[in-house]
Amino acid sequence: MANDNCECADCRFRDIAFSTLNQNEVASLCSFRTELSFNKGGLIHKEGDPIHAFKYLKSGLVKVYRESDSGDEQIIAITRPFEFVSNMSIFSEEKYKYSVTAIEDSIICSIKLEFIKQLVQEHGNFALELMTKISQISDKIILQTLDIRSRNLIGRVAYILLYFTRDIYNSQVFDLPVSRKEIADYISMSTANVIRTLSEFRKDGIIKLYGKTVEIVDIEKLEMISSRG
Amino acid sequence: MANDNCECADCRFRDIAFSTLNQNEVASLCSFRTELSFNKGGLIHKEGDPIHAFKYLKSGLVKVYRESDSGDEQIIAITRPFEFVSNMSIFSEEKYKYSVTAIEDSIICSIKLEFIKQLVQEHGNFALELMTKISQISDKIILQTLDIRSRNLIGRVAYILLYFTRDIYNSQVFDLPVSRKEIADYISMSTANVIRTLSEFRKDGIIKLYGKTVEIVDIEKLEMISSRG
DNA sequence: CGCGGCTTTGATGTTCATCAAGTAAAGTGG
C-alpha cells in the first residue's frame, strides 16, 4: 500500500504530468525522487553532462542556454516553475544539449530517468500525458525563437518585456531577473543597444526604470512596437 | 491474424517509429493508413487546420513555415523523408501551428491520430520509441534555429548550403529545391542579399551556379565561413 | 513574341555592432 505521507501525493506539480498515476505509482515516484536546491547563479547542469534524471523546476527561475566557441552565451529560454528543466532531449539524447543555471534561488525536483521510462512503458495514459506536456514545451520554445527572429531590435526588446510581465511575473511591475547583457544574449542583440532601447522606452514614457525594477506604463504601446518590429 | 499483404510490414519506414509493433498491430496500422500524393507546390496542411492524423513524408521534400500578418513566410524547416511532417504539435495541440507545402512531388503517409494515441496507451515500447523520435525532431529544429540566429548573413548562407549538400542531398552537386526568396525566408535575410552572397561565393570559387543547380567546390572554405559568421 | 515572375546588380539609407569613456553599483579586504 502507498505511504500516505509521501510528499508527492499532494504536490501541486502532479498536474504537470503525473495526474494519471495511482497511489502505488505515486509512492514509487516518491522513492525515486530527490529535491535539489540551487542558489542564484548555481549551475544545474552543463551541456554535455550525462542525463540520468527527469528534472523540473519546483520554485525559482532558470535560464537554459548554450555556449558558443567564442565563449559567450546564447540563451534559449527562461522558464518558471511548472515547466520542465529537462527538455525533450531526455528521450532523444544521452547528454544534455544545453546548460541550465538558476537565476533566482531555485528548487529542482529530480526523478530517476529509468523510473520515468518504466512508467511510460507500463502506463499508457501517463505516456500520453507526458508526451503532451513535453510537446507543449518544445512548441513554446520553437515559437518564441521564431518570434524573436522575426523582429527587429526594438520589437525584440518590447517582446521580451511583454514576456516577463505576462508569462513570468504576471505583473506590470517586476524586478528583471537577468542582467542587460543576458537580455542581449536572449534576443541576439548587443548589450549596448538593449540598454539604449530600454532608455528610449523610458524617455517615451512606455516604461519606468529603477535599476533592475521595471514598471510597464503603456502596455498597449509596447504591444504595438512588438507586433510592428 | 495479420494480412501478409499489408504494405506496411515491409515498409522501410517502419524504422521511424514502428519497429516494435507486432504483426497484428502492423495489420491494424495498415487499415488506418492512407497515402496522399502532392505535386510540387501542393499544400499539405495549413496553419489552423484541425489535426486528425499523424503524417510523415514518404518521398519528396516539404517546407514547414508560418505566415506573418504582413503576408510573408517564415520558413521553419525543410525536411526530407524519414522525418515527420507533423511535428510534436500533434500531441499538444488540436490545430496545426504551421503550414506545410510540398516543394518537390511528395507522398505523405497519413495515419489516423486516434490509432496512434491508442497504440501509445497500449504499447509501452512503441510510446517510448515514438517519444524518442519526436524529441529528436524537435531538438533538430531548435538547434537549427539557434544556429541560424547566431550567424551573420554570409555565415547563414554558408550554413544553409552545407545543410542542403549534407543533410538533404548528400551530394556536392544538387538542384536548389527552393527559390532565392525562400532561402531568404529560411535564414531571415533579404532576397537581394542572399543572391549577392551567393554571387560572391561564386566569384571566390567556393561554389558554382547554373540557375538552380549548385555545385560546392570548396567545402572546407564554406565550413570555415559557416563557423566564423 | 510579349507578359509576368524570378533573378541579378548597383546605389542609397537605415539599423545595428563596436569602440570608447564615463558613471553607478556591488563586492572585497583592511
Next chain:
DNA sequence: CCACTTTACTTGATGAACATCAAAGCCGCG
C-alpha cells in the same frame, strides 16, 4: 565602515552590416 576593485550599466560617436529601392536581364509560358 570605509577605501578599493571589479563588474554592470549608460551614452555618444563611428563604421560595418544589412534592407530597401530601382532598373535591367533572364526565362518559362501562354
